[in-house]
Amino acid sequence: KAGVTQTPRYLIKTRGQQVTLSCSPISGHRSVSWYQQTPGQGLQFLFEYFSETQRNKGNFPGRFSGRQFSNSRSEMNVSTLELGDSALYLCASSLAASPGGNTIYFGEGSWLTVV
């Protein structure tokens, strides 16, 4: 069974540009969430989607957005990139419609460097 797949794995962008990251969840999983990992702030929750609807959102500026497609695949977009957006972006998926206590499986992440 394939795990959570994220693309691209590594990318370098320039300040002011925008970036789109993609995530394919485990087959059958309908919940997809995104996390940002930085050395300073650690792991922080960005947002979660279920059945194409944003169900939960973390405390990030509006430059960070996401969406989910009917096949459960998800994308996140960061516009007007800042140096501080350099991070590992992790996508995770889970099976159950009702959250809480569910096992969340993570992908290997997309490493974004903003120069």
Add this chain to the structure above:
Amino acid sequence: GDSVTQMEGPVTLSEEAFLTINCTYTATGYPSLFWYVQYPGEGLQLLLKATKADDKGSNKGFEATYRKETTSFHLEKGSVQVSDSAVYFCALSEANSGYALNFGKGTSLLVTP
């Protein structure tokens, strides 16, 4: 708000030593608790979880017991191996935060031969 506090390390142990990584939490409701592990250059892997008080999660020789009275979820392993070298994250999720995972800062573990 909810928070997770864990010893930051780095923790350096010799192979076959006993491991304890402390984790305490604050939560407004009744959280589920998790330990995730991150190997160098990789994403997070769920190591174990517990969903209610007094539950014990276990996997690959690691154990942690959900202690509501001390709001703790300490990770233990009786005999570590070099392959256990990684960063370990304690996390909680609960209804008040829409079940998003709230992570501690992570504890780096290095096991030497």
